[in-house]
Every structure is written in structure tokens, then in C-alpha cells.
Amino acid sequence: MQGPEGHGRLYADEVFRLRIEFGEQYPLDPPDVIFLSPSPIHPHIYTNGHICLDILYSGHNGGWSPALTMSKVVLSLRSMLASATEKKRPPGDAEYCARVGNRSPKLTRWMFEDDKV
Amino acid sequence: MAPTAGDRKAAEELKAEGNTLFSKGKYAAAIERYTEAITLCPEWAVLYVNRGMAARKRADWDRVEADAGAALALGPGVREAMKGHYLMGLATGARGDHERSTQHLRKALDAAREANDAIKDEIWRELATANYQHWQAESGARRASHAALRRQLAELLRQNGADLPPQPPAQHGVSAQPALPPEWSALFSQAAWQDVPSEAPSQFTCPLTMEIFRDPVTTPSGRSYERTALLEHLKKVGRFDPITRQQLTEEALVPNVSLRAAIEVYLEEHPWAWGEVK
Numbered sequence: 001m002q003g004p005e006g007h008g009r010l011y012a013d014e015v016f017r018l019r020i021e022f023g024e025q026y027p028l029d030p031p032d033v034i035f036l037s038p039s040p041i042h043p044h045i046y047t048n049g050h051i052c053l054d055i056l057y058s059g060h061n062g063g064w065s066p067a068l069t070m071s072k073v074v075l076s077l078r079s080m081l082a083s084a085t086e087k088k089r090p091p092g093d094a095e096y097c098a099r100v101g102n103r104s105p106k107l108t109r110w111m112f113e114d115d116k117v
Numbered sequence: 118m119a120p121t122a123g124d125r126k127a128a129e130e131l132k133a134e135g136n137t138l139f140s141k142g143k144y145a146a147a148i149e150r151y152t153e154a155i156t157l158c159p160e161w162a163v164l165y166v167n168r169g170m171a172a173r174k175r176a177d178w179d180r181v182e183a184d185a186g187a188a189l190a191l192g193p194g195v196r197e198a199m200k201g202h203y204l205m206g207l208a209t210g211a212r213g214d215h216e217r218s219t220q221h222l223r224k225a226l227d228a229a230r231e232a233n234d235a236i237k238d239e240i241w242r243e244l245a246t247a248n249y250q251h252w253q254a255e256s257g258a259r260r261a262s263h264a265a266l267r268r269q270l271a272e273l274l275r276q277n278g279a280d281l282p283p284q285p286p287a288q289h290g291v292s293a294q295p296a297l298p299p300e301w302s303a304l305f306s307q308a309a310w311q312d313v314p315s316e317a318p319s320q321f322t323c324p325l326t327m328e329i330f331r332d333p334v335t336t337p338s339g340r341s342y343e344r345t346a347l348l349e350h351l352k353k354v355g356r357f358d359p360i361t362r363q364q365l366t367e368e369a370l371v372p373n374v375s376l377r378a379a380i381e382v383y384l385e386e387h388p389w390a391w392g393e394v395k
Contacts, residue, residue: 028349028353065360067324067359
């Protein structure tokens with residue numbers, strides 16, 4: 001996916017690759033979506049490619065809906081990059097990556113209270 | 118001669134035994150019980166329906182057709198008529214009479230919807246399959262007749278001294294369609310258009326299953342979803358409208374009868390699309 005223009009043009013000249021895995025229960029379950037290395041340096045994206053975005057997860061505070069198409073998911077990711085004001089990793093990035101390794105991001109208990117970047 | 122009360126009682130017992138054997142998958146033994154019951158009460162439609170259902174499991178289509186016909190001839194109630202037409206649709210379809218098959222399955226579906234019987238989904242799938250096979254047979258015949266017309270026309274044009282485009286070479290040993298002037302070719306493609314599959318309009322497909330609707334339901338937001346897919350969503354993902362995310366419960370769903378009717382018109386006009394709903 002092409003980095004969005006956005007107001008800051010922080011990612012405008014970069015191209016990122018996503019890995020999207022659909023499980024047996026799709027679309028009732030969201031697909032596994034992560035950025036392949038090198039992932040965008042962004043306050044909601046960990047070095048291992050895990051993305052803190054509510055629509056990628058179901059459950060009590062998740063925002064997944066089976067009506068979401070992959071183009072809507074990618075649009076949300078581009079919008080997330082476009083609204084960034086600073087290129088930095090989330091707090092606790094190194095600890096998080098060391099702890100979860102390569103397991104599915106769906107196993108993480110995400111907190112989505114932060115709406116702004 | 119009307120059966121006596123004793124005959125009726127014995128027939129009921131035989132029917133119950135037959136039903137038990139049927140549920141255990143012992144269809145031949147079930148058929149024997151129903152046959153005995155029929156000799157006692159030959160005007161009891163359910164017995165023919167049940168025997169037909171057992172014969173269906175054994176793919177004995179002559180038996181199925183005879184029993185379904187006998188049941189329907191007795192002027193049965195709604196449920197027996199539904200099953201009678203269903204069996205008749207399957208049996209006529211099995212011997213390639215797609216036209217009668219679709220007529221009977223259509224009657225069975227209407228009756229199942231009226232009775233809101235769970236068998237309606239199964240009947241719908243069989244109807245879709247029958248309609249699709251009907252289309253395959255008919256479109257094949259249309260293609261053959263168009264090809265014959267093309268050849269005749271090419272021959273006539275040639276005899277009239279018309280300037281025909283060069284004949285395309287044969288491919289894989291099959292000689293190609295005779296080349297025709299562009300205006301004639303356009304006419305033939307137009308005639309073949311109804312048999313060319315394309316993509317169904319998005320308003321006729323469920324945003325969850327991406328398939329053509331069978332039983333669309335509308336939420337208070339005005340969006341429509343396939344009933345079974347939406348119920349699964351409410352159960353497993355959450356009690357919200359998948360598109361608007363408004364709170365939603367099963368009680369708020371209304372069948373979208375108009376959309377269903379519009380889709381049936383669409384399917385009549387685009388019979389290849391039955392292949393996508395079966």
C-alpha cells in the first residue's frame with residue numbers, strides 16, 4: 001500500500017506491505033492484518049507489524065464488522081497514517097514485541113481509548 | 118370401501134414404525150411399513166408422502182414420482198402438498214424434465230414459505246439447481262440453433278455474391294463459426310446476450326455473504342442482509358447492525374419481501390444467475 005499524502009506527508013514516498021490472513025470464520029471473525037517488516041513508524045504500529053486499530057478486532061471493545069471490505073480496511077489504515085503528526089513507535093514497543101513475538105495480534109488485549117494520534 | 122377404525126389404528130402404528138425406521142436410515146424397511154399401511158388406508162396422503170421420502174433416499178425416482186403423484190391426487194393439506202410437490206420436483210428433475218421440475222419446486226417453495234417450514238431453504242437450493250440445469254440445457258440448444266442460422270446466413274450471403282470477411286482458422290480441430298459482416302455479427306451477439314453470465318447487481322447481494330439474497334431481512338436502518346448470515350452475526354460478533362453499527366436485536370428484523378420479489382424477477386431474466394444461488 002502506498003503511503004498517503006496526508007497533511008504532513010510523513011509517509012507519502014513510502015510503500016508498505018500488509019499480510020492479511022482470512023480464517024475459517026471470516027467474515028464473522030476479522031482477518032489477521034499486520035504490516036510486514038519494515039512496518040510504518042507510527043504511534044499505533046509496533047515494530048513487529050501489529051496494528052492498534054479497533055476495526056481489526058472483534059470482541060467487547062473491538063470495532064470489526066463483517067460488512068467491512070478489505071478496501072475499507074486499507075482505507076482506514078491509510079487514514080490512520082495520514083493523521084499522524086510525528087513518526088514514532090507506541091510506548092512500550094520493545095517490551096511488547098519481546099513479549100508477543102510473532103503470535104497473532106488478535107491474542108493481544110487492545111485498548112482503543114486513544115482516538116487521536 | 119372406507120377403512121374401519123381398526124384399519125386406521127393399525128395404519129397409524131405402521132406409519133409410526135416406518136417413521137422410526139426412516140430416522141434410523143433403514144429406508145427399505147420403512148417403505149415396507151408404509152406400503153402395508155397404504156393397503157389398509159389407501160386414501161391417506163401422508164403415507165404416500167412418507168414412502169416417497171424414503172424412496173428419495175434410495176434414489177428410486179420412479180417410486181418417488183408415483184407416490185408424489187398419488188399424494189397430490191388425493192387433494193392433500195398444505196404440508197402434504199408442499200412435500201408432494203417437492204418430491205415431484207426432485208423426481209422429474211432426476212429424469213431431466215427441468216421444466217416440470219421447476220414448476221413443482223416453485224409450488225413447494227411457495228407452500229413452505231406460507232407454512233414457514235424450515236424445509237424452505239432446502240427447497241430453494243433444489244429449485245435453484247433445477248433452474249440452473251434448465252438454463253444450461255436451453256442455452257445449449259439456443260447456441261446450437263444460432264450456430265446453424267449463422268451457417269445458413271453465411272451460405273446465402275455467399276450465394277448473393279456478398280463480400281464476407283475471411284474465414285477464421287479451425288481451433289483444436291473444431292471449425293470456427295463462419296465469418297459474417299459486422300452488422301450481422303452484432304445481431305448474433307445481441308441475441309446471445311441473455312445467456313452470457315456477468316456479475317449480479319450489488320443491491321441484490323448480501324453485504325456479508327456477497328451472494329445473491331435468498332431470504333433478505335431489513336434492519337431499522339433500512340439495510341438488508343441474508344437472514345441466516347445476520348443471525349449468526351448477532352450471535353457471534355455482536356448485537357449491532359453490521360453497516361451502521363446501531364444496536365440491533367433479532368426482534369427488530371423484518372423480511373424484505375419486495376427485494377426478494379425483485380430478485381426473483383431478476384433471476385427469471387438472468388437464468389445463469391441461478392448457478393450462484395444454488
